Amino acid sequence: MNQLTRSQIRDLMEQVLKNQGKVLPDDDAADLREIGFRSLDFSELALRVEDETGEELNFDAPGLRRIATVGDVLDFLLQLQQQ
């Protein structure tokens, strides 16, 4: 299965934020609330990853609620790709 690397996902995340005039910090520990990355932005990012890989990434909301930092987003999407 075609999978994106952590840095490729980071690039996509940067694009999602850039479209809204926001900047993705380099620090993986950056707080999503502070950079204005909301749950629907996560949806958009997940769908962009799907577009790249051609595989659907379906998941329940509780997993999403635990996501608080940039690193959490990247880890979650890496993990989803492996399922």
Place this chain on the structure above:
Amino acid sequence: MSDLVDAQLVPPATVVLVSGGSRGLGLAIVTDLLGRGLKVAAFARTVTPELEKLAAEHPDRVHVGSVDVTDQQASQAFVKEVEQRLGPIDGIVNNAAVGQDSLHVHTSTDGIARIIETNLTAPLQLTRFVVRRMFAKGLKGRIVNITSICAQRGFPGLVAYSATKGGMDAATRSLARELGGRVLANAVAPGFFASEMSAVLGQTQLDQIVRRTPTGHLTEPEEVVPVVRMLLCEQTNINGQVIVVDGAASI
């Protein structure tokens, strides 16, 4: 009441089928109806020790089984078993359902189909079968559909689930019309209550619901049960209604 009106009334249910009676609200309904002296049949995919215990305590008034409501053959066979053991069914509570906690765009298409099959298609099919049996025997009866406040208010993460509950509310109204007073059909729509289904809600969400509820607490299954019992057992002329039990959270 005049004799003419009396003859038209739908008598209280005596043998009630409760789908999803193994835990949560369904188990509370089964327990309550048994406590009132009714005969009760209950099924779920897994029969829990709690349900087994009730069956052992009231061997003449309870029939339980392990049935998947989406398996029409198994559901219909169960209905026939119940008729043999307890007598003709004159009340049905469509309570079995699966929940959802995923954004629509991230719910698999299979997942959407499963929710619709369990929460909408299967109860319609089961109701059809039970009402056919009632009519064939010249019986009157009562239907209570357990729906949800989600049918009337929007909640993220519950798109397919809400659609099924709205579908059941709509079906309830049309059933009431179609069954011409021979069968009373109503729905009970609870607000969120603690159960396996709602366990996915985070503490922040639960706190938020409580804050928005004028009565200051989440609905308890014990607060829903008397409404279900009333619709099954009391003489009220309530028909085709959806009764919300949510402490005015949605008002």
